[in-house]
Amino acid sequence: MxxxxxxxxxxxxxxxxxxxxxxxxxxxxxxxxxxxxxxxxxxxxxxxxxxxxxxxxxxxxxxxxxxxxxxxxxxxxxxxxxxxxxxxxxxxxxxxxxxxxxxxxxxxxxxxxxxxxxxxxxxxxxxxxxxxxxxxxxxxxxxxxxxxxxxxxxxxxxxxxxxxxxxxxxxxxxxxxxxxxxxxxxxxxxxxxxxxxxGIRYFKITAVGQQDHTGGTTMAERKDANVAAMRVLAMIDEQFPMHVGERTVWTCGRVVLEPNAPHIIAGRAELIFQFRDLSEAVLDRLETLLTRIVQEVDRRDRCALSLERLGRSAxxxxxxxxxxxxxxxxxxxxxxxxxxxxxxxxxxxxxxxxxxxxxxxxxxxxxxxxxxxxxxxxxxxxxxxxxxxxxxxxxxxxx
Amino acid sequence: MxxxxxxxxxxxxxxxxxxxxxxxxxxxxxxxxxxxxxxxxxxxxxxxxxxxxxxxxxxxxxxxxxxxxxxxxxxxxxxxxxxxxxxxxxxxxxxxxxxxxxxxxxxxxxxxxxxxxxxxxxxxxxxxxxxxxxxxxxxxxxxxxxxxxxxxxxxxxxxxxxxxxxxxxxxxxxxxxxxxxxxxxxxxxxxxxxxxxxGIRYFKITAVGQQDHTGGTTMAERKDANVAAMRVLAMIDEQFPMHVGERTVWTCGRVVLEPNAPHIIAGRAELIFQFRDLSEAVLDRLETLLTRIVQEVDRRDRCALSLERLGRSAxxxxxxxxxxxxxxxxxxxxxxxxxxxxxxxxxxxxxxxxxxxxxxxxxxxxxxxxxxxxxxxxxxxxxxxxxxxxxxxxxxxxx
Incomplete structure (x- = not known):
């Protein structure tokens, strides 16, 4: 030896x-x-x-x-x-x-x-x-x-x-x-x-709503981009565990609201979201799931949601x-x-x-x-x- | 006349x-x-x-x-x-x-x-x-x-x-x-x-977790402050509609993550959340509900959650x-x-x-x-x- x-x-x-x-x-x-x-x-x-x-x-x-x-x-x-x-x-x-x-x-x-x-x-x-x-x-x-x-x-x-x-x-x-x-x-x-x-895949998730006054805008009228973005993250939090691999990790480390002011409804929200796994099959499955989640919130919510893949490594x-x-x-x-x-x-x-x-x-x-x-x-x-x-x-x- | x-x-x-x-x-x-x-x-x-x-x-x-x-x-x-x-x-x-x-x-x-x-x-x-x-x-x-x-x-x-x-x-x-x-x-x-x-009541909701690498930290290990903060907002989104008045409005217009970087798990998250209504009784009820939500996430999550009232007007x-x-x-x-x-x-x-x-x-x-x-x-x-x-x-x- x-x-x-x-x-x-x-x-x-x-x-x-x-x-x-x-x-x-x-x-x-x-x-x-x-x-x-x-x-x-x-x-x-x-x-x-x-x-x-x-x-x-x-x-x-x-x-x-x-x-x-x-x-x-x-x-x-x-x-x-x-x-x-x-x-x-x-x-x-x-x-x-x-x-x-x-x-x-x-x-x-x-x-x-x-x-x-x-x-x-x-x-x-x-x-x-x-x-x-x-x-x-x-x-x-x-x-x-x-x-x-x-x-x-x-x-x-x-x-x-x-x-x-x-x-x-x-x-x-x-x-x-x-x-x-x-x-x-x-x-x-x-x-x-x-x-x-x-391997890593990372994405920008964007919600576009309507910037408005937090007092004068009724819940029925408002298009709150932060609420829409949060609903995407909540669905990820709920659904990802059922579709991931044993060691998959997933993270939203960056949230940017506009204008990010206490008394103004956010007109725009951007999330950077990523997931990592050893298996391309798992990564593919999660990308499909993420796409569906963003589409579902886009359909249900009054904000417009979009998903952009920023990068990937195998x-x-x-x-x-x-x-x-x-x-x-x-x-x-x-x-x-x-x-x-x-x-x-x-x-x-x-x-x-x-x-x-x-x-x-x-x-x-x-x-x-x-x-x-x-x-x-x-x-x-x-x-x-x-x-x-x-x-x-x-x-x-x-x- | x-x-x-x-x-x-x-x-x-x-x-x-x-x-x-x-x-x-x-x-x-x-x-x-x-x-x-x-x-x-x-x-x-x-x-x-x-x-x-x-x-x-x-x-x-x-x-x-x-x-x-x-x-x-x-x-x-x-x-x-x-x-x-x-x-x-x-x-x-x-x-x-x-x-x-x-x-x-x-x-x-x-x-x-x-x-x-x-x-x-x-x-x-x-x-x-x-x-x-x-x-x-x-x-x-x-x-x-x-x-x-x-x-x-x-x-x-x-x-x-x-x-x-x-x-x-x-x-x-x-x-x-x-x-x-x-x-x-x-x-x-x-x-x-x-x-x-x-009347208005507004609050700072703080989640303190552990800043970590998004790749090297397993889901079981991590204390993701953004996830904890999002869970509070998701519970508000789910529970507030059952307890509000007809015209109540509620908003989180400001989210601040630290360090707010794509590849780093947030170690700290701060939300500014407010609600408004004509009735003090409704405002009291919602403050009790918000307190319970933050306490529940604090108990269930690995992050430490806290709620601070920043201001109120009658x-x-x-x-x-x-x-x-x-x-x-x-x-x-x-x-x-x-x-x-x-x-x-x-x-x-x-x-x-x-x-x-x-x-x-x-x-x-x-x-x-x-x-x-x-x-x-x-x-x-x-x-x-x-x-x-x-x-x-x-x-x-x-x-």
Missing amino acids: AEPDTARFLADLHALRQIGQFKTGVHRPTYTPQDMESRRWLMERMREVGLEPEMDGLGNVLGKHPGAGPKLLVGSHIETQNEAGWLDGALGVVAGLALARAGMAVDVVAFADEEAHYGSFLGSRSMVGEVTEAEIDAARHNMDGKPLRQALREAGLEGLPRMRLDPARYKGFLELHIEQGTQLEQAGLRSGVVTGIF PAIADPALHGALCEAATRHANGQWQPMPSGAIHDAQHVAKIMPMAMLFTPSIGGISHHWAEDTKEEDLVLSLRILADAAEKALAS | AEPDTARFLADLHALRQIGQFKTGVHRPTYTPQDMESRRWLMERMREVGLEPEMDGLGNVLGKHPGAGPKLLVGSHIETQNEAGWLDGALGVVAGLALARAGMAVDVVAFADEEAHYGSFLGSRSMVGEVTEAEIDAARHNMDGKPLRQALREAGLEGLPRMRLDPARYKGFLELHIEQGTQLEQAGLRSGVVTGIF PAIADPALHGALCEAATRHANGQWQPMPSGAIHDAQHVAKIMPMAMLFTPSIGGISHHWAEDTKEEDLVLSLRILADAAEKALAS
Whole structure:
């Protein structure tokens, strides 16, 4: 059985934590000097463990194993949200280094900008061939509006070619990541083997009524957009539980009324509503149900209701063989202390899954804290996650 | 039967419309030069019709009839919302002038700041003894924050005493006002005799949950404040119709979620909810029901719900004799073309009603437009409203 150097693994994580340190976390937004320093640090570590590192025109770092034969791709991302946690994506990249150091046939990857400072999964989507030059031309920083091209120039990346992953080179992709939730902690478990990454569909539901005085307008006359919108949400609340899958989640996180004044009947209401599941069939069924609910309120209510799909992402199902290898390894190292679970959050792995088999492993987040400098995981759980990953990788490479 | 000079009445309304003219409406916010010019114009007209006018330290204008015996008080307000309609309160004040001109024993009043640029019914509340000097000290303009004291000084009102209405002097108060709604127009009617002015109770309903990721948090784990708030509104939507009065209105015009972001479960939701009715018993019953609904959602839901009453105003019921006089007059002048109706909007009359009998008459608003320069009423309806008012006033004075 593979025996990775867990002490060195932890030492590497703590070394990387020094770059852009903020309180007990780190601040390494994409293409900042701290981020670029961490990428150079990573390339040095890759050379140390015998990989051949390369950085591409978007800052993706790929360390290639020099040997012949099929490889596994292992990694995640190392830039962070602002003033965020030390583990997050860094955990999966440093775990890849540890596997390479143990002599396994792995390439290690750090995808750029998973944290969406400039775009949506720019690095991993570029490496699977989905990002055009025009998208890069148009991309800007999500807060200060700086053009991505300018950021790439300032980071010294301008003119470098972009790398593409060659699916023929790999048996698959493994990503270790923190859970970013409390399911493991609340269940008293130490590890989660990801069954797949939720697909998302999100929608704008609009109700158009008539803005009026709350005193002078009788109930029979009024067209209250907030009432119509609330009736849609009430029907979702009542009917969705009968049609969802076991792990489906659905949320209205945003409500905008016009004029949103205490003494004025709302003339317009907009809801942003989303649902997530591993099954396209469930997502399709719920979209049909949602459409019917909006149509029914439109028919019954005096307001005009409409539904617009704002976006969707497809579910990414873990490869059965890689997933099975992780489950077996988890049972060997933590029998009774792990569970299979879907990922509600999105990850680079869902894009890599478009071109090769994919599986993911979760390690618990203390208190579920994520994207905050206080994010942390028990050291013993970090070590356990590396052992499970290494064991599964060895099995996958041997198969 | 009293026969007021309707041509002169219309001419006065059009003359007043010239002061602060804005498009087809007027702009006479409280204590602006245009407002003060209109008050001086009013005092001149009062002298012309034989009244003895006086302006007080808040800009209230009262024109007293010099004769002996009981009087009626007739009036409304003449300042306006910004860029607002030419009739609104001016109609009721100029109608009072017309009654005095016809020789009737009426005092005419223009209450200051009904439109709440500086306070809540400052003028009428002061004249019934409800406004303290401390309230005046603290009051500021609702937009630019200018202290009321400064505005009074600039308007030349500083140091003038405040007037109090003497209830022993009056048989009651009559206010003619535009409807500010579409009930008369939609029913094809030309006049409305007000049964009373709705009381209002308004509340803040707060749901406190847990802000979380919409993907990583299972339905069983989450505490979604928006869902809890929506359940309160759904129960109101279901249960209120079984407990309200015939004309009760109820509204949630304002919803504030935190953080109100598409991909984050709301950690907090605040609703502003109000209901209005003529009956204190109905208002009490609905407040009990609302309290139970919020308590029930608090018990059933994982969020913490709370209810805070932000404010209340008592209903003001029209005096039966004065109301009856208006109904008889409306039947004489517009048989089959009028209706009794409550006022959903608030008026000076509700404060005057605290110290003397009160009744109100509504004339239709074309398209229900109010607080906008396009506000208007058909000339024939204006004339009709004056004839009904004069007829009722004559009857009331003779009784």
